[in-house]
Amino acid sequence: MNLNAIQIILVIIVAFLAGMEGILDEFQFHQPVVACTLIGLVTGQLIPCLMLGGSLQMIALGWANVGAAVAPDAALASIASAIILVLGGQGKAGISSAIALAIPLAVAGLLLTIIARTIATAIVHLMDAAAAEGSFGKVDMWHVIAICMQGVRIAIPAALILAIGAGPVKGLLAQMPTWLTGGLSVGGGMVVAVGYAMVINMIATREVWPFFAIGFVLATIQQLTLLGLGAIGLSLALIYLSLSKQGGSGSNGGNGNSGSGTGDQVGDIIDNY
Amino acid sequence: MADNKIELTKKDRLHVWWRSTFIQGSWNYERMQNGGWAYTMIPALKKLYTTKEDRAAALKRHLEFFNTHPYLASPIIGVTLALEEDRANGAPIDDVAIQGVKVGMMGPLAGIGDPVFWFTVRPILGAIAASLAISGNILGPLIYFFGWNLIRMAFTWYTQEFGYRAGSRISEDMSGGLLQDVTKGASILGMFILGSLINRWVVVKFLPVVSTVKLQKGAYIDWNNLHGMKGVQTALTQQAAGLSLTSNKVTTLQNNLDALIPGLAGLGITLICMWLLKKGVSPIVQILGLFVIGVVLHVIGLM
Numbered sequence: 166m167n168l169n170a171i172q173i174i175l176v177i178i179v180a181f182l183a184g185m186e187g188i189l190d191e192f193q194f195h196q197p198v199v200a201c202t203l204i205g206l207v208t209g210q211l212i213p214c215l216m217l218g219g220s221l222q223m224i225a226l227g228w229a230n231v232g233a234a235v236a237p238d239a240a241l242a243s244i245a246s247a248i249i250l251v252l253g254g255q256g257k258a259g260i261s262s263a264i265a266l267a268i269p270l271a272v273a274g275l276l277l278t279i280i281a282r283t284i285a286t287a288i289v290h291l292m293d294a295a296a297a298e299g300s301f302g303k304v305d306m307w308h309v310i311a312i313c314m315q316g317v318r319i320a321i322p323a324a325l326i327l328a329i330g331a332g333p334v335k336g337l338l339a340q341m342p343t344w345l346t347g348g349l350s351v352g353g354g355m356v357v358a359v360g361y362a363m364v365i366n367m368i369a370t371r372e373v374w375p376f377f378a379i380g381f382v383l384a385t386i387q388q389l390t391l392l393g394l395g396a397i398g399l400s401l402a403l404i405y406l407s408l409s410k411q412g413g414s415g416s417n418g419g420n421g422n423s424g425s426g427t428g429d430q431v432g433d434i435i436d437n438y
Numbered sequence: 439m440a441d442n443k444i445e446l447t448k449k450d451r452l453h454v455w456w457r458s459t460f461i462q463g464s465w466n467y468e469r470m471q472n473g474g475w476a477y478t479m480i481p482a483l484k485k486l487y488t489t490k491e492d493r494a495a496a497l498k499r500h501l502e503f504f505n506t507h508p509y510l511a512s513p514i515i516g517v518t519l520a521l522e523e524d525r526a527n528g529a530p531i532d533d534v535a536i537q538g539v540k541v542g543m544m545g546p547l548a549g550i551g552d553p554v555f556w557f558t559v560r561p562i563l564g565a566i567a568a569s570l571a572i573s574g575n576i577l578g579p580l581i582y583f584f585g586w587n588l589i590r591m592a593f594t595w596y597t598q599e600f601g602y603r604a605g606s607r608i609s610e611d612m613s614g615g616l617l618q619d620v621t622k623g624a625s626i627l628g629m630f631i632l633g634s635l636i637n638r639w640v641v642v643k644f645l646p647v648v649s650t651v652k653l654q655k656g657a658y659i660d661w662n663n664l665h666g667m668k669g670v671q672t673a674l675t676q677q678a679a680g681l682s683l684t685s686n687k688v689t690t691l692q693n694n695l696d697a698l699i700p701g702l703a704g705l706g707i708t709l710i711c712m713w714l715l716k717k718g719v720s721p722i723v724q725i726l727g728l729f730v731i732g733v734v735l736h737v738i739g740l741m
Contacts, residue, residue, distance in 0.1 A: 190508055191459050193586050198567045202579040212574050219571025219578055226564050229556030279729075285466035286722055289473050289501070292464070296497035299490040301480050304497060308477040311464035344737050351741045352732025354641030355707055356467045356725045361636050362711035363469065363721065364503045365629070368538055373629040380633025385700045391549025391634070398542070398630035402623040 168208060168251070173327055175207035177320050180244045184319030185312055187240035187278070195240035197221035197267075204247035213257050214247050220260060221246065221267055238274025240319050242267040248326050272346065279349055281318045285311050376401060443527050446482055446519055451602065453481040455595050458515055462508050468721045470505035478511075482519050486526035496522070499533050506544035507551025512594040514543045516601020523606075531621075538624030545631035559589065640704030644691040644741055651687045658682040 168176065179200065186194040193199055198218040205214025221243060228236035246267035253259040288311045295303030369377070380398060383389060389397075457478045464473030476497055483496045506514065517539060525531040563585055571578030659676045677683065695702055711724055735741040 185463075188465055189460060189462050191462075191587075191590065193583065196564065196582065198564065198571050198579045198582050202571070202576070211576070215571050215576060215578065216574055219568040219573075222564050222568035222571065226561040226568075229552065229560070282465060282467050283725065283729075285464050285473070286468045286725060288464055289466050289469060290722070292473050292476065292501060293498075296476070296501055297494055299493035299497065301484055301493065301497070304473075304476055305480060308460065308464050308473050311473060312460060315463070345733065348733030348736035349729060350732075351643075351736045352729035354643075355704075355728045355732060358636070358640045358704060358708040359467065359711050359721050359724045359728070360469055360503045360505070361632055361640070362708050362715055364537070364541055365632055365708070366712055366715055367502065368534055368541065368625045368628050370625070373626050376626045377629040377633040380630035381637050381701065381705060382633075382699070384634035384637035391638070392546050394634045395546025395549065395627075395631065398546075398627045398634075399623075401630060402542075402626040405626055406619050406623055 168327070172208050176204060176248060176327065177324055179203045179207060180323035181316035181320040183240040183244050184316040187238060187319065188281070188315040189312070195243065197225055197239060197243040200240065200243035201247040204244060204251065208251045210251050210256070213250060213260060216257060217247060217250055217260050217263055218243065220264055224264070224268070225271075237268070237271035238278055239271065241274030241277065241322060242271035244319055244323050245270045245326055248323060252326070252330060276346060276349065277318050277322070279353060281315055284314060288314075376405075444486055444523070446485060446523050446602075450481055450485055451519065451598065452595075454478055454515060454519065455512070455598050457481065458512060458594060458598070461511055467725045469501070469503040471508075471511070472501050472504050475504045475511070475515075476500040478515060479518070479522070482522060486522055499536060502537055502540075504540055504544060506548040507555065509555060509590060509594050510547035510551035510597075511544075512598040513601035513604075514540055514547065516598040516603075517543070517605035518601075519598075520602050520605025535621035535624060538621060538628045542624045542627035542631060545635050560586070636704055636708050637701035640701070640707060642703035642707065642741070644695065644703070646691045646740060647688055648691055648694055649687075649689045651689075653682055653685055653687050658685045 179194075182203075183195040183200045186192055194203070198221075201214045201218030201221065202211070205211040205218075208214070221239075225237075225239050225242070228239055246263040249266055250259050250263040253263070288307050292304050292307045295307060365377070376398070379401065380394065383394060383397060457480070461471055461474035461478055463477070465471060466473070479496075479500045483493065483500070487493045487496050504511075518536060521531050521536055521539065525536075563582055567578040567582035569578075570581070659673050659681050661673070664670070664673055707728075714724055715721070732741070
């Protein structure tokens with residue numbers, strides 16, 4: 166089925182919103198049940214797209230970005246499969262093949278996510294430059310540009326699918342080399358180390374390194390949740406603070422009593438005796 | 439100091455709250471949510487600092503590494519707002535204290551946000567919405583969209599206010615040395631959490647097989663002698679009893695490293711990155727380099 170100009174523009178706007186939300190994760194425009202329905206709404210195929218969204222939502226229930234790990238791209242999967250469903254013109258009958266396409270699309274979307282997040286790294290350096298000038302306006306501007314880039318990340322593939330049609334997209338997906346996607350996800354697992362290295366360089370002192378070691382070793386116990394680790398860390402900090410205070414007052418008292426300041430209580434008693 | 443104290447009004451805090459919606463907008467591999475964090479703080483910084491130098495320093499301070507669950511950032515934003523407010527009014531709160539508070543809180547709070555929002559609330563709401571949508575009921579997406587955003591917005595506003603009040607209490611007690619304690623405590627907690635996050639979130643997995651040992655009979659499930667559903671039951675029982683699924687015991691390089699201490703490779707990468715940073719190698723170069731290394735190691739089958 167063919168879309169008119171207004172419908173095409175609306176589809177691209179919905180794709181843009183979903184792309185933004187793919188990174189923001191706030192309004193949830195990128196979740197299949199919302200995104201597919203919106204595509205259905207603007208193309209006049211509400212019910213089939215709504216049902217596609219429901220089915221995809223079931224698959225994507227547990228997809229989440231945790232830490233720095235990225236889940237399959239729900240935004241691209243929802244938008245692209247809904248567009249393909251609409252273009253295919255089979256209505257409800259086309260839902261199952263649209264779903265079959267959605268999964269490889271979601272994985273292919275990871276590649277775009279990695280590219281976007283790498284470009285964002287460069288944008289943040291422009292923010293650094295703006296910060297050096299003390300310019301709030303420019304920091305705001307670069308942040309908004311970064312958000313828009315995420316929108317474009319989905320809007321461009323959506324426009325491409327509209328332009329070339331559903332069939333060739335299938336062929337294209339089949340040719341994505343697995344060595345590249347696999348390798349990039351290996352790299353993605355490691356790059357977070359750079360961020361941690363920067364923070365450590367900032368707050369580390371000789372005094373606090375042991376706590377780093379304790380945290381690292383305790384984290385190997387998989388049963389400990391991050392919340393549990395947080396509680397241990399907080400307790401250690403509180404214990405350290407109170408002990409360092411007691412140590413201070415203790416040595417003062419020691420100087421007053423014995424003059425030796427050895428901190429050896431038995432020794433002090435013998436001296437006084 | 440008490441005469442002309444600059445204070446953040448509710449309007450300022452609402453403004454910050456709205457901006458926190460976009461905290462992940464410039465999520466990047468180098469400092470993650472830092473751009474969004476600075477963007478979020480700007481309405482407050484604008485009010486608190488007027489000279490160009492102060493503003494530049496404040497922006498720089500808030501463009502440091504930050505990453506947590508986007509909604510659980512709100513209580514941290516609240517505490518930071520209170521600390522910044524007192525700093526602007528002359529309290530001796532330094533950059534390390536602010537960064538320490540942020541880093542110390544971000545890990546554990548992400549640990550709350552991920553299971554609560556991503557793995558409990560969203561799947562439940564999603565399952566309800568999906569089952570309605572599959573049957574063609576338009577209420578599905580409506581319930582999902584409005585339900586989710588109501589929960590999210592209420593949560594982020596109230597936790598931000600909670601953090602703000604808690605943060606104010608920390609810095610009220612100036613004479614008691616509470617602030618110095620918070621500074622030191624925060625950097626201790628920060629280092630502790632960094633240690634654990636490196637172990638948990640830097641993912642390195644070596645694939646090469648070090649050894650393949652043929653297991654003795656009886657140590658593995660003998661699939662050839664199992665038949666039908668009864669066989670499946672036997673197999674499952676045997677697996678639960680600790681029997682191996684295959685007749686060979688395969689040990690990978692990763693198994694060997696894990697026997698030493700899990701996460702050692704991730705720690706090694708982090709230490710190398712720290713050293714490279716000190717040598718002046720730009721983080722972008724390091725990130726691109728790690729991606730290239732990742733692809734190469736994957737292609738040669740090492741990872």
